[in-house]
Amino acid sequence: MPAKTDEPKQQPGVGCPVRGVLDRIGDQWSLLTLEALEDEKKRFNQLLREIGDISKQMLSKTLRHLEQDGFIRRTVYPEVPPRVEYELTELGRSFLIPMKALVGWAEQNHAAINSARRRYETA
Amino acid sequence: MPAKTDEPKQQPGVGCPVRGVLDRIGDQWSLLTLEALEDEKKRFNQLLREIGDISKQMLSKTLRHLEQDGFIRRTVYPEVPPRVEYELTELGRSFLIPMKALVGWAEQNHAAINSARRRYETA
DNA sequence: CTGGATCCCTCGCGATACTG
């Protein structure tokens, strides 16, 4: 290992690139936003209403992150009043596959988890 | 029924129970901790060293959460000096399956994501 | 060695007002 590839802390294998991705999907809103876009392209205020408990600022930020990472595409129609639509890209759509697996697991096992939580509280 | 049914936030289906699960695994450390325990049971300070950039307090809290949710089992050996070992439960192990799928996706696509990020920065 | 308790500071995020 001749020249120092400046690698401050990562472990080999999964350490490095995965963190960046999981940190992103781990935030409160990205998953919900992606799910909201699964079926059809939608507009800003439409997403705002459908997700419900998200603020404008967070939706805006989340959408920009997702766009930046290539999960969604943002299309501005030069009309008045302005219209902007968001839709999944192929990358975003492909991401939904493993994500659905995780959601499915959560749906199947949340009962066991809640039960475990109960037991813990009681003790 | 035109009157508004007060629907605060949940959607049917995935809305409710999944959030609780994903919020947990979404935090910075749970996934790393579970991965660290994948191969073998480990002790507290051992985890501390292997994960590296985690503080005692966060590791402690994460472990307690994971134990509370039934992902890991905590075993105290009544010795002196004290020894405590953590290991995955069956639930925890089953969780690793969909999670690995996600990690695999991340490994395959992080290049595309980084590329998309670059393009965005440049613009 | 395994953690709990405390201090303290950062900054994530909601609410609001404003712009194009």
Add this chain to the structure above:
DNA sequence: CAGTATCGCGAGGGATCCAG
């Protein structure tokens, strides 16, 4: 309609000390 700018609070989490 589709956002950005500003303010302000409160939780998250690191560092440190303490206990069993």
